[in-house]
Amino acid sequence: MGIYEELKARGLIAQVTDEEEIRELLNNGKAVFYIGFDPTADSLHVGHFMALCLMKRLQMAGNKPIALIGGGTGMIGDPSGRSDLRQMMTTETICHNCDAFKKQMERFIEFGEGKAMMVNNADWLMKLNYVDMLREVGCCFSVNNMLRAECYKQRMEKGLSFLEFNYMIMQSYDFYHMFQAFGCNMQFGGDDQWSNMLGGTDLIRRKLGKDAYAMTITLLMNAEGKKMGKTASGAVWLDPNKTSPFDFYQYWRNVGDADVLKCIRMLTFLPLEEIDAMDKWEGSQLNRAKEILAYELTKLVHGEDEAEKAQETARALFSGTGDAENMPATVLSEDRFENGKIGVLNLLTACGLCASNGEARRLVQQGGVMVSDKKAEVTDVYDREDFSGEGVVIKKGKKIFHRAQI
Template sequence: MTLYEELQARGLIAQVTDEEEIKELINNGRATFYIGFDPTADSLHVGHFMALCLMKRLQMAGNRPIALIGGGTGYIGDPSGRSDMRNMMTPETIQHNCDCFKKQMEKFIEFGPDKAMMLNNADWLLQLNYVELLREVGACFSVNNMLRAECYKQRMEKGLSFLEFNYMIMQSYDFYHMFQTVGCNMQFGGDDQWSNMLFGTDLIRKKLGKDAYAMTITLLMNSEGKKMGKTASGAVWLDPEKTSPYDFYQYWRNVGDQDVLKCLRMLTFLPLEQIDEMDRWEGSQLNTAKEILAFELTKMIHGEEEAQKAQDAAKALFAQGGDLANVPATTLTGGDLTEGAIGILDLMVKCGLTPSKAEARRLVQQGGVEAGGVKVADIARSFTAEELSGDGVMIKKGKKVFHKAVLQG
């Protein structure tokens, strides 16, 4: 099976500009390709995970990845798939986020001479003179075609700012610049980036008379058609300080029965033959498939030791007398208590189980919260310093989310 055939079998390929040329390039390790990551936060998240997996697969086959950090495009903000404009970030925030991305990617992609490259488009975009840019590439962009692009459709409903309108030009210029300077001949990205990518290949053709190629990968959606990687409290981050290895493991352990095989194919490096065997699994066997998925992905991001701890902790919660040492815990101090106690609503927010007291109130009122093995029926329930001392209080949210609150001794 060729690399391209494997990508197809894993359900990763959405759209391509020239299938035969792309097959030839990636199957023979001749693609120097880039994927862009705009620094909109100080951590990569599950939405970036599939792109990182693709980069790794292609690198393992001898192709050269370029991880392009959007230190320049981050000043504008990608309007793709958004109904409102992104918040403007300060240069300091953008640089901090770029530094965080770099550290995370270095754990995943092999960088170095003749290996993967990491570039920052701030290095060329922030040096551009606006009038010179217009004269160089402005005539290559049809405004009529730009306004028809899929990536602008949602923004057009509420009003597309001129700031965002320039994003497509900047992304196209990135491809054009790297084609000339580092021999980048392909761009990969999410399916929502298709319009931007086509304009990049078109710019290279018009300016240089040469061909470049683009391929989009399938967006990671669940069986209900919603993007995966979101929870009630927000994104599932790759930074262990923002999403603990246990919570990361639990997210994948709890995917729907209809989604587990798809996730195994798209995100793990397990042989397709092994995954195809699981296609026949039913009932409780699907839980085993979910454990395999969760372990493999947690190992890729956080290492085998953390993956094992997360798996042991998850199993302990459903076993009498299991070792709960690795269950996520929040350490409280005396300053978190009021008159020697803390209410259940404040405690759930403090532990990161809900984003707000209003959400915590709703969960309690619906009977979805237990503490110390007892259902919490009263939103006024509070916990004393004595209850929180020692082993602390184990809180259960819904059927599968556990968290321990412990008062610092």
């Protein structure tokens, strides 16, 4: 089985422009492909996870990845999947986020001479003269066709700014530039990027002739991947300072029964034969599948030691035999206490388990909080001394454990 057939078997490929040519390139290690990442935060999250795993798979098969950081397109913001205008970021923030992305990507992709590249589209987009850009690139785009694209149609009712309207042109120019500068002959992206990607392929062929070699391929990243990056409390980050290895493990350990084998197939590097054997698993066996998923992905992102710790801690906590050593923890500062005491609502917000006192109040009233193995009441108050030593263990719902200490 070639790498292209493996991607299909894992459920990763949604659409392609020319399947035979793409299969030939990928299976023979001739693809120089890029995936773009706009630096909207200072950490990647699990919504990016599928793309990173894909880059790793293709590099292992002999293909050359280009990780494109959107330092230039990030100045505008992608309207895809948005109901309103993205918050404008400063140049300094974008640069900081780009640096953070590279450090995290190095866990997945091998960079260096003749290996993977990392480039920043600010290096060419920020140098463009606007009038020259309109004359060279703008003439190749039909406004009518652009407005029919899904990424713009969904914004038309609430209003689409002219700033965002330029995003497709800029993303298309990225492919055009990298085709010429780096020999990039393929682009990957989520299914929400299909119109933007086709724009890049069409621009290359219009500017350089129909024989210009450029391919597009999309993954099930919007429906199946990007939604993975969000939970009720926010994003699940790859940065351990934002999402601890234990919380990361628990996120995957708690996926739904209907999704666990799909996630194992798409995101882990376990052999397909081994995964196919799991298709018959049901009942308690699915819990074992969830442990496998959580362990494999935590090992991939945070290393084997952290994956072992997270798994041991999770098993011990749920069996009632474990201590709090490897549990996510918050160190409470002195100003959190008033006269040496802290109420349960302030405790939950201080630990980041609730976004506000109002949310904390609702959670406690619904019986969803345990503190030191006792169901919390809204009026509960704790002494500063309670948090000494290993601290206090808070249980939110059935699956989230947290330790608070001074």
